[in-house]
Amino acid sequence: MSSENSVGVVAPQRARFYDPLLLRSGAEMPGFELVFETYGQLNRARSNAVLVCHALSGSHHVAGRYADDVDNVGWWDNLVGPGKPLDIKKFFVVGVNNLGGCYGSTGPLSINPATGKRYGADFPLVTVEDWVAAQGRLADHLGVETWAAVIGGSLGGMQALEWSLQFPERVRHAMVIASAPKLSAQNIAFNEVARQAILSDPDFHAGYYADHGVVPTRGLRLARMVGHITYLSDAQMAEKFGRQLRHGEHKFSYDVDFEIESYLRYQGNKFASFFDANTYLMTTKALDYFDPAYEFDGNLAAALARARASFFVASFSTDWRFSPARSREIVFALLHNRLRVVYAEIESTAGHDSFLLDDDHYHALLRAYLENIAV
Amino acid sequence: MTENERKIRAEQRERFDFAVIAGWIPPGERVLDLGCGDGRLLRYLSETRDVTGYGVEIDRESVLRCIRNGVDVIQMDIECGLSGFEDHSFDHVIISQALQTMRATERILCEMLRVAGEAVVSFPNFAYLTNRVAIADGHMPVSEDLPYDWFDTPNVRFFTIADFENLCEKLGIEVRERLAFDDHGREVDQDPNLNGSLAFYRLGRKA
Numbered sequence: 001m002s003s004e005n006s007v008g009v010v011a012p013q014r015a016r017f018y019d020p021l022l023l024r025s026g027a028e029m030p031g032f033e034l035v036f037e038t039y040g041q042l043n044r045a046r047s048n049a050v051l052v053c054h055a056l057s058g059s060h061h062v063a064g065r066y067a068d069d070v071d072n073v074g075w076w077d078n079l080v081g082p083g084k085p086l087d088i089k090k091f092f093v094v095g096v097n098n099l100g101g102c103y104g105s106t107g108p109l110s111i112n113p114a115t116g117k118r119y120g121a122d123f124p125l126v127t128v129e130d131w132v133a134a135q136g137r138l139a140d141h142l143g144v145e146t147w148a149a150v151i152g153g154s155l156g157g158m159q160a161l162e163w164s165l166q167f168p169e170r171v172r173h174a175m176v177i178a179s180a181p182k183l184s185a186q187n188i189a190f191n192e193v194a195r196q197a198i199l200s201d202p203d204f205h206a207g208y209y210a211d212h213g214v215v216p217t218r219g220l221r222l223a224r225m226v227g228h229i230t231y232l233s234d235a236q237m238a239e240k241f242g243r244q245l246r247h248g249e250h251k252f253s254y255d256v257d258f259e260i261e262s263y264l265r266y267q268g269n270k271f272a273s274f275f276d277a278n279t280y281l282m283t284t285k286a287l288d289y290f291d292p293a294y295e296f297d298g299n300l301a302a303a304l305a306r307a308r309a310s311f312f313v314a315s316f317s318t319d320w321r322f323s324p325a326r327s328r329e330i331v332f333a334l335l336h337n338r339l340r341v342v343y344a345e346i347e348s349t350a351g352h353d354s355f356l357l358d359d360d361h362y363h364a365l366l367r368a369y370l371e372n373i374a375v
Numbered sequence: 376m377t378e379n380e381r382k383i384r385a386e387q388r389e390r391f392d393f394a395v396i397a398g399w400i401p402p403g404e405r406v407l408d409l410g411c412g413d414g415r416l417l418r419y420l421s422e423t424r425d426v427t428g429y430g431v432e433i434d435r436e437s438v439l440r441c442i443r444n445g446v447d448v449i450q451m452d453i454e455c456g457l458s459g460f461e462d463h464s465f466d467h468v469i470i471s472q473a474l475q476t477m478r479a480t481e482r483i484l485c486e487m488l489r490v491a492g493e494a495v496v497s498f499p500n501f502a503y504l505t506n507r508v509a510i511a512d513g514h515m516p517v518s519e520d521l522p523y524d525w526f527d528t529p530n531v532r533f534f535t536i537a538d539f540e541n542l543c544e545k546l547g548i549e550v551r552e553r554l555a556f557d558d559h560g561r562e563v564d565q566d567p568n569l570n571g572s573l574a575f576y577r578l579g580r581k582a
Contacts, residue, residue, distance in 0.1 A: 045503045217413075335464070338427070342442055344438055344450050347435070361435060361439070364439055365439055366445045372443070
């Protein structure tokens with residue numbers, strides 16, 4: 001990564017919230033901590049704050065690098081920095097690890113004050129609505145009454161959308177990228193395969209693996225492999241790997257023959273080495289449950305009637321996990337409510353992962369929209 | 376004409392076209408502009424008529440320019456119709472000098488009058504006198520309102536005022552008002568199919 005336009009060295013911060021948070025499931029979080037990072041300066045009018053919501057595997061570490069871990073570059077570093085589309089000379093940017101996450105916010109790996117042991121499976125299921133409620137506490141903590149924008153891709157886009165519904169007056173622009181108003185049966189099916197991989201790992205121990213000093217690595221690895229297939233497009237996989245052989249010949253074994261197998265194993269192993277299985281399970285359920293239209297008889301337009309924000313919606317042509325058609329559902333529901341929206345359908349070869357990539361046109365669109373946001 | 380004169384001329388004509396369209400749009404309306412380009416018509420209408428609305432555009436660079444211009448644009452292919460847009464959800468749907476660049480002419484006209492009570496359409500009249508002269512001379516016309524060489528024109532449908540009105544008749548579309556202008560921007564009364572270079576229509580559904 002070029003250090004030019006980087007936010008540079010960053011350090012995470014923590015905030016503790018003492019008021020209980022009633023969750024959508026009916027359970028209650030007695031109090032919790034969120035870990036977050038900020039880039040840029042909050043202006044005097046407190047009108048330039050932008051919240052970046054992360055997707056399944058992301059974190060509060062959106063941009064920059066750590067002094068003691070210079071290779072750990074933020075997951076959306078190509079977007080956030082001085083002179084970048086989300087320009088920290090203009091905006092005060094906040095990244096937060098969601099409630100239930102495994103990067104430092106209160107989650108299944110935290111100590112349950114009721115038992116003195118790690119929560120594990122006792123950590124309640126949290127939803128997109130709950131995450132946004134918790135993020136609202138963080139906004140209060142930071143003195144941000146209204147976000148100039150809330151932005152996210154995929155599951156992060158769902159949070160941006162949810163912000164516009166749960167706190168209509170607290171978000172001026174919702175930027176919903178490569179996202180969907182709800183998962184399809186196919187999406188849920190993939191999540192279920194991922195969950196079963198973890199749940200059936202003998203090291204899972206019904207979620208209390210930490211008490212046994214083990215990690216359901218095999219399950220996590222499989223879950224990530226399945227997920228990765230859905231993040232890429234067929235065309236991109238063909239281009240990147242094709243039928244390339246690892247050893248130049250068929251080995252007639254179950255070791256890696258094809259390069260794609262090697263790639264998936266690498267991605268699976270890498271992920272399983274740091275991500276928490278309970279967080280993964282819970283996050284996939286949060287995805288499955290998200291459906292603002294659920295309480296409106298499936299009528300998305302009725303569900304979005306509360307929103308007041310202006311919207312930026314974008315999708316990618318080869319994203320079959322959250323296809324352009326899913327984004328258009330959001331767009332037309334917004335139109336029904338006479339809300340302001342721009343919608344871009346971006347040509348891309350990279351599938352769902354496109355939203356994380358540094359594509360010139362995609363970034364030009366983001367830059368153009370963000371430049372027009374008054375602060 | 377120098378390049379600069381050409382540019383000024385084009386801008387003047389554009390303002391003229393916009394003014395004609397704006398004349399048919401009551402203040403405060405909600406409009407949809409199909410093939411909106413960089414959104415300058417919508418911007419003009421919002422500045423002069425206080426309209427709200429959206430542009431629809433397929434070209435990615437135009438979409439980017441719309442966003443820069445602060446115009447709400449939806450990137451989609453109108454050739455596939457306007458599914459997703461609800462019936463009668465706009466006061467006016469406009470297609471300004473873009474109908475000739477699309478293949479699904481009938482579908483687009485019908486869709487326009489599904490999503491709005493009235494449609495405003497402008498297009499270059501292929502039967503305009505100087506175009507006829509060019510054809511008689513053995514060449515595809517290149518004129519003020521058809522400014523492209525045949526080999527790089529974005530236009531895919533070439534039609535005349537007479538043709539367009541026949542199609543409207545066939546589709547049960549009522550011509551509520553028509554204005555035609557020659558290539559000096561003068562309004563044409565006599566034989567518009569011969570003397571009109573650019574035609575503007577206000578269309579509705581027959582009762």
